[in-house]
Amino acid sequence: MRLLDIGADFPFPATKASARDCGNKSAAGITTLLVKIAFLLAMFDNISKFLVFLETADFHAMKKERQQSKYDLAVHEEQAAYGRRFQFLEFFAGGGMARAGLARNWESVWANDFCEDKALVYQCNWGVKEMRVGDVANVQLDSLPDADMAWGSFPCQDLSLAGDQSGIGSRLDDDKERTRSGTFWPFWRLVSQKHPPLVVLENVVGALTSNDGADLRAITGALCADGYRFGALVMDAQAWVPQSRPRLFIVCVKQTSTIMPNK
């Protein structure tokens, strides 16, 4: 921090002049001194606010760096013990934002979306190799590579508070009759048979309440029936970006997998 030198050229000519006009040198001196003190106090108030601002900015940057490196370290440790990067299947991949979030610690080995434009965006972002364009209902089980996790950001239109809440229907419905959010079922048919150790479902918070909870009961019932235990959390992107975007994440672990306690 550079301290200001408030000396003879102290920039308050008007104050100096008005004190001199009184013809009283000591009064002028005291007035100048008081003005200097007032100026210093004002400066220090602003400087201290500025320093607090800088400290806060620094603090956030450092905290982020610390969290990232702590997280990276934990993941690297686990992967070293594991002998390779974790691999995942990316259902309803869109432009690949799940892949962006999982970052370099996870390797996408297969991705699917039925929208050609979105698949093109995905391929521009990540390359052409993993993306398979087509309806999830037509994906063959034996075309799926082995992976540690399946990620499913299935469509939200029929669960969203802003939509008509048509819901996801049931496992037994005909695929041709399904709502858009009902594509959860062909996705789940594949995932439950592939049975990876981890599955993550991502959707809007409306999925918690749509149809008085019937959709959530259907989803969690399927998870239990097919050998997964799970926990759910809601995170709002506004903690990181200037937009409120609360999202539900259901993290599922195969019942036969061991969950290591937090260190």
Ligand SMILES: C[S@@+](CC[C@H](N)C(=O)[O-])C[C@H]1O[C@@H](n2cnc3c(N)ncnc32)[C@H](O)[C@@H]1O
């Ligand atoms: C909620 S968005 C997921 C967005 C994605 N997380 C991203 O980063 O862009 C759902 C995606 O599912 C795709 N989708 C919808 N119905 C599908 C279907 N029957 N088969 C495959 N993909 C489908 C949509 O094109 C859309 O990209």
